[in-house]
Amino acid sequence: MSMQATLPRWADLVLLPAVCLGVALLAAAGVVYLVGQDPSKVIAVLVQGAFGTARGISYTLYYTTTFILTGLAVAVAFHGGLFNIGGEGQAIMGGLGTGLVALWLSASLPAWVMLPLMLLSGALFGLAWAAVPAYLQAYRGSHIVITTIMFNFIASSVLVYLLVNHLRPAGTMSVESVAFAPSAHLPAMHEALAWLGVEWPSSPLNLSLMLALVAAAGVHLFLWRTRAGYRLRAVGSSASAAQYAGIEARHQVLISMAISGALAGMVGMNEIAGVNGKLLLEYVSGAGFTGIAVALMGRNHPVGIIFASLLFGALFQGGAEVAFEIQGFSRDMVVMLQGFIVLFSGAMVYVIARPLAWVLALWTHKGRTHG
Secondary structure, eight states: OOHHHHSOHHIIIIIHHHHHHHHHHHHHHHHHHHTTOOHHHHHHHHHHHHHSSHHHHHHHHHHHHHHHHHHHHHHHHHHTTOOOOOHHHHHHHHHHHHHHHHHHHTTTSOHHHHHHHHHHHHHHHHHHHHHHHHHHHHHHOOOHHHHHHHHHHHHHHHHHHHIIIIISOTTOOSSBOOOOOGGGOOOBHHHHHHHTTOOOOOOSOBTHHHHHHHHHHHHHHHHHHSHHHHHHHHHHHOHHHHHHTTOOHHHHHHHHHHHHHHHHHTHHIIIIIIIISSOBTTSSTTHHHHHHHHHHHTTTOHHHHHHHHHHHHHHHHHHHHHHHHSTTOOHHHHHHHHHHHHHHHTTTHHHHHHHHHHHHHHHHHHHHHHO
16 A cells, blocks of 8 residues: 555645654764764754854755755656756756856846846756756656766866856956856845844845745646646656546656756856855755755655755754864764655655554544544
């Protein structure tokens, strides 16, 4: 019997991820104890670093923004029956598109024109980068996992080549472009809140958080409130059955990957327009791969992805505080904690689901009996 058949929808979306997280934290606490650290102290410092101050919250939400976009990218492809692990490359190319438009036009266009153009360019670059593996999967039979992971390396090489040979100012050693004009600057959150009379500490958090939340709402509406979303999910559930019902499966492969790539490409608005103000290397820094874990943890649902992104944002920010505050606790141990969450939210989720379904059914039966 499948997990979907044994667990109610609410339990699959809410209870199961919570239980997986709890088991992951217990396993991580055991390892932390074995290496001579106090698990309760580590968790306390992590939570304090992530949520204990306004600045900590800002950094947590800054990381969360990127993870929402990459998590949504993975989820849309998954609902179309595809495992897109090319979010890293699509985000790199999206940032390149965002940056190129800013370099070419920001000196001559106002912000109200420049920022939408940067967003559109980033989404289109990410879409185009995802469209090639999609076409190869749909019309040539190439496996999407192989092509997307190879395209990650190609995207990284393209960025390095352009920065080193064409976009880096002459006479400089830093592998980065010149700074954009002010019109290409996406306002930081503390700047936006200052317009409303609210004082907030400066941080990398910017208005792309709103963009990520709007994207999550848009993905939900598209997948569960439109015919196009239904067709995409039908192909993801059974391509042969959808084909028999008159849905062209190959078209849905292209559509799902196009939307997925566009979502990943929007990462550039957070990293390039919102924080750095110029093109540089390593602005994605593994966020595309973290998006896979976020989608798994969030059960490929936009609401779950938001909460999973917040969790990973807290791990990134709080983990940095733990590595700084607790002697002998390295950043690698924080990566270990993330690994446990990925393990129990992905590979072990079906193992946990069966006993959880049994316990839930037993509890429900007892409730009905006593009622």
